Amino acid sequence: MNRRVRSLHRRLLDASPLGILVHHKGIVHYANDALAEITGIPKEELIGRNAASLVAPEDNARVTQRVARRMRGEVAPPEYEVVVRRPDGTRRNVELQLSSIDGDVLVLVRDVTGRAALRIRRFSLSHLGVSVHLLRTEAEVEVGLRVGLGGAELIGVLLQPDGDGLAVRFVEGYEPDRAAVERALGRSLTVQRTGWTPLFHEAWGWGEAFSDDGYAELAAVAGVPAGALAAEDATMVEALRAVVTRVDGWAGGPALLLLAGRWLREDDVPVARLLSAQVSAALDNVRDLARARRRERELEAVSTLARAMLAEARGGSVPLLRAACEVVAAMMGAREVSAWVLRRGESLRRAAAWPSAEVSPVARVRLATAPWVLDLLEQGEVTALGDTRSSPKASAFWREEADARSLWFIPFEGQGGVRGAMVVGDTPGRRLRDDEVALARAVASVVRVGLENAELHEEARRRLDALTAAQSRLVQRERLAALGELSAVMAHEVRNPLGVIFNSLGSLDRLLKPSGDAKLLLDIVREESDRLNRIVSDLLDFARPVNLAPRPMPVDRLLDEAWTAASTASSAAPIEVRREIEPGLPMIEADARLLRQALINVMVNAMQALPHGGSVTLRARAAELGHGQPAVDLEVEDSGAGLGNVDVSRVFEPFFTSKATGTGLGLAVVRRIIEEHGGTVALRPGAHGGAVFSARLPVRSGQVPYNSLATPPDGITVGGGI
Structure with missing residues (x-):
């Protein structure tokens, strides 16, 4: 009876799906068929081997130590996971469960290679979510995601709502599974658009969804029914499962990420959801970094502009205004930026634009005379002027009537009130972001300071020129005063003899009544005396002080x-x-x-x-x-x-x-x-x-235009002789 029981027990051990090994003092005395299949060594060759030789070297010392501890009756873990090396060079992950009876050690061996591979794939998926945080642009995040999905043995499809359907942004992933699916569908998975499915609706609403029929979901993306499968593809394709999660912050808005793979299980949904959250966070970080970099560049541009305006104030207002226009255009990516400088109640003083060198005279007149411009300046707020094709206010600033723009009016203030405005033009329909408006205002403030410095330099130049002119006039007047004194003496000394000469000539004419050569000689004396008298008169006129009565x-x-x-x-x-x-x-x-x-x-x-x-x-x-x-x-x-x-x-x-x-x-x-x-x-x-x-x-300030006469006054003939 005992022999029959022992025989039954042995047959049960031989038929067990778990690998079973019994060793005494490290030498194998029993091994079943399941263990032979796990190790790749025939059962007969296992008998008599050192049990420790079946374990990979990196695990050998740990296994030997724990077995020795159990044999001494010490506390040691009964279960642990090791790697078994097979003769063909492959490795199997196995879970060992030890028990000892009378010096013999019973080892139950479970093959957990699939579980280890699953753990590696899940780790790859988790690592993918972590790695995208290191990327610096949206393009890099997309490339990293696409490459990482293939490494995790997954097919990935990114979809974004587009009208009443979904736009397919990319299809990427594990090539063997993708090739099998495309063979089964008879077409490529790379399409432009697809429709909503119940799974997509569920994921959009709840943020996640799972399907045990990943092939059907991929077929829906391709827009074809899931047909019959060839024998070589059936095992691979039928095992596909799908997880769909929502990704927030993708370029253009939220998106859906469809993951399909043979190793996916429903308990992998949290891992997939974590990946989507990490991608969303990475995209937010990328945009924040881009905004920070753009802000840094813009602030550096404003700082450079401020330094230039302080250093180059002597160059006048127009170069400063053009530099400001160029900075604003670069910061906003605008097609054109104009800078206008006005004073209340006066015409436009200066204007500059980028990329044009100057603003057209027509626009100057419109801006200087339109009352609504003064209203906008008084309000002091950034104002959208609208489309140049539909808004008269916008078209007043635009030089090319046929080329439409959306325009914004950004005033800047100075001492004593508003000094002018910057007008930004770009493609129709564009709106300014709050940070762009703030930066434009910062540039406007710098422009105001630069203009004030330029005006101070101009005022200093004007006063210096006026002082130089006054000094020149003073020197000239001193010279003329000296010349006047000399001229007065000269006139007195010269005109007395001239009076005698004129009187004598008159007396000679009356007494002699000359003719011929005598009359000719007397006429010459008279003409030369007249010329000498005119010279004295001109000299007195030139030396006489000019007293204006304007x-x-x-x-x-x-x-x-x-x-x-x-x-x-x-x-x-x-x-x-x-x-x-x-x-x-x-x-x-x-x-x-x-x-x-x-x-x-x-x-x-x-x-x-x-x-x-x-x-x-x-x-x-x-x-x-x-x-x-x-x-x-x-x-x-x-x-x-x-x-x-x-x-x-x-x-x-x-x-x-x-x-x-x-x-x-x-x-x-x-x-x-x-x-x-x-x-x-x-x-x-x-x-x-x-x-x-x-x-x-x-022209003195405050003079009003005078309407010229329509016809010339009497005595003037236009186009005729006199």
């Missing part, structure tokens, strides 16, 4: 009155006068008598250059003096023979003349009168011959 007066009337007076001294030759008066010119503050005298001198010179007739053009137009001060140009152009070899740089010097009978003081007096009015004079050759005299006179 009052507002229109420039066109001044020109017309001077021409009327000058024309009485013209020769008999017909002279045609032309008027080119720019409409809407402001009035100038001038001493009418002195300025008229200066213009008469110039016009008489012009008529003297036309001994055989010709034309004289009277011209007036808007201009600017230094530092942007508004001015008016007055020009007198003749059609004579031109300047010839005359040294133009010296024509306004005292006593310089190209005429045989001239004193050389006429144009010097003209220059004195113009410069006393704060203006400048110049003489240049005409475009088609002749000469052009030009006087540039400043």
Whole structure:
């Protein structure tokens, strides 16, 4: 009976699915078929072997130590996991369970290689979620995810809602399983769009979903029914399971990540959900890092701009404004940025733009005169002007009517109120982010400081120029005062003999009644005496101090009155006068008598250059003096023979003349009168011959435009002879 029981027990041990080994003092006395299959060594060869030789070297010492402890009756773990080396070089992960009876050790061996592989795959999936945190761009996160899914033996599909369906962003993963699925479906899994399935809806709502039929879900993605499977693919494809999780923060919005693999189980859903959360966090980190880098670059640009504006304030406002436009355009990626500088109640002072060098004159006029612009400046808030194709306010700032833009108005303030604005233009429909608005305001503040510095430099230059001019005038007046004293003495000493000469000539005419050569000689003495008297008069005029009595007066009337007076001294030759008066010119503050005298001198010179007739053009137009001060140009152009070899740089010097009978003081007096009015004079050759005299006179602030006369006053003929 005992023998029969022992035989039954042995057969039961031989049939056990678990590997069973019995050894005494380390030598194997019994091994069943399951153990032979696990170790890859025939059962007969196992008998008599050292049990420790079946274990991998790295586990051998640990196993031997624990067995010895149990044999001594000490406490030792009854179960542990080791690696078994097979003759073919492969390795099996096994779980050992030990028990000892009377010096013999019974070892139950369970093959857990599949469980170890599963653990490795789960670790790969977990490690993938950790590794994406080290990536620095969205593209790197996507590439890392796609590569990592293949390493975890998974097929991955990323989908994003698109209208009433789903857009397939990528299909990636374990190539053997993917190839088997595509063979079974008869088409590629790489498609552009797919539809919603119940599993996708569940994952979208709950954040996760599991299906034990991963093949059917992949077939739904491909848009084909799950058909019959070939024998070589059936085992592989039918074992696929699917987990779908939601990924927040993907480019363009939330997305769904479908994972399909043969090793997936429902208890792997938390691992997949953790992966999606880690990818979402990595994308958030990437965007935060990108924003931080962009913010750092923008702040550095603002800082650089501030340093440049402080260092280059002497260059004037326009270069600073253009640099600010370029910085804002780079920060916002805008197509165009304009900078406008205004003062309340005045026209536009300066404007610059990027990439254009200047803003069109049409836009300047619109901005300077539109009341709603002042309203926006008073509000001091960033304002969207709208689309240039539909918003009149936006189109007022845009130079190219056919090229649509969305525009934003960003005012900046200075001391004493709003100083101007920046206008940002980009593609229609774009909106400014809050950080972009904040940075634009920061740049506007820097611009304001830079403009204030530039204006301080300009004011310093203006005052220095004014001081230099005052010093020059003082020196000139001292010289003229000395010349005046000399001239007065000279006039007294010269005119007394001249009086005697004139009286004597008159007496000789009455007494002798000369004729012939005697009369000719007396006429020569009289003419030379007259010329000497004119020289004395001109010298007194030049040396006499100029005391202005300015009052507002229109420039066109001044020109017309001077021409009327000058024309009485013209020769008999017909002279045609032309008027080119720019409409809407402001009035100038001038001493009418002195300025008229200066213009008469110039016009008489012009008529003297036309001994055989010709034309004289009277011209007036808007201009600017230094530092942007508004001015008016007055020009007198003749059609004579031109300047010839005359040294133009010296024509306004005292006593310089190209005429045989001239004193050389006429144009010097003209220059004195113009410069006393704060203006400048110049003489240049005409475009088609002749000469052009030009006087540039400043316009005082607050002068209103004066409407020029529609027709010239009496005595002036436009396009006709006199």
